Amino acid sequence: MPSRRRLTPEQRRDELMDVGATVFEEQAYEDVVMEDVARRANASRALMYHYFPTKREFFAAIWKRAHDRLSAEMFRADTTSVRDGVAAALEAHLTFYQAHVPLVMIANRSSIATDPALREPMAEGMRELCDRILDASGVTGHARDVASAALTGWVAFIREITVEWLSNKQLSRTEVVDVCMGVLDAALGVAGQRL
Structure with missing residues (x-):
């Protein structure tokens, strides 16, 4: 040795x-x-x-560290609008998931996928994204609560469409971005907000 x-x-x-x-x-x-x-x-x-x-705790630590690094990359200050910032964060998310397909599949489609230790790093990063979007858009009061609920649903949608995209390869990356941004616009439009 x-x-x-x-x-x-x-x-x-x-x-x-x-x-x-x-x-x-x-x-x-x-x-x-x-x-x-x-x-x-x-x-x-x-x-x-x-x-x-345990192996579960080991994988969870690896997954959390990866998501911490993703969160650091997702938020760029050089965007011209809130919507451009969201699109840049979405692109960083897709790049990360595309670079780590086996880890993504373990975290989302394996026997341990429902473990809170795996779900929490994703949820934490997405909560941070939602809060940044809401803060940047200046939404307050009850309108913020409604927009927050819309964004939470959007985040769940992103996770599912990303895993679907990586699993089945039926959509192009551009189509995934376009669909995600369209769903964001629709969700926030229903909530009475625009980015």
Whole structure:
């Protein structure tokens, strides 16, 4: 076994997640063995289980980290309007999902897809997107509540159409963006708002 490098606990945890992300990209969730990930990361089994007591928690940590990175990329300040900012965030979302199809499928279509630990990073990022849209549009009071409900439905729609797009490959990326933006316009129009 090669000698181990001296890493901080945070660096070692990140390294384990880097290796894990690669393994989950290569293998079905059910086929991933934690000990194999530890071996590939040149870490002990005990260290692996110290940071991640279960495979579910390990995948959830990888998924959350990926979504934290996505959230950082989704919000660009160089857009000219709220609608352009939303379109840019949607493009970042699609780029991320397209680059991580196996992880997306595990998080959305596997035996652990309904686990709150997996649902929460997605929900958190989308709540942040909704809040930013509402703040930028200046909607207040009850109109904000109605627009917030419309945006929440839109976010659920985005997740489903994205997984459908990646699974069946029947739509082009441009069509996905156009449909998502059209649904956003319709949802906010019903709520009495425009971007």
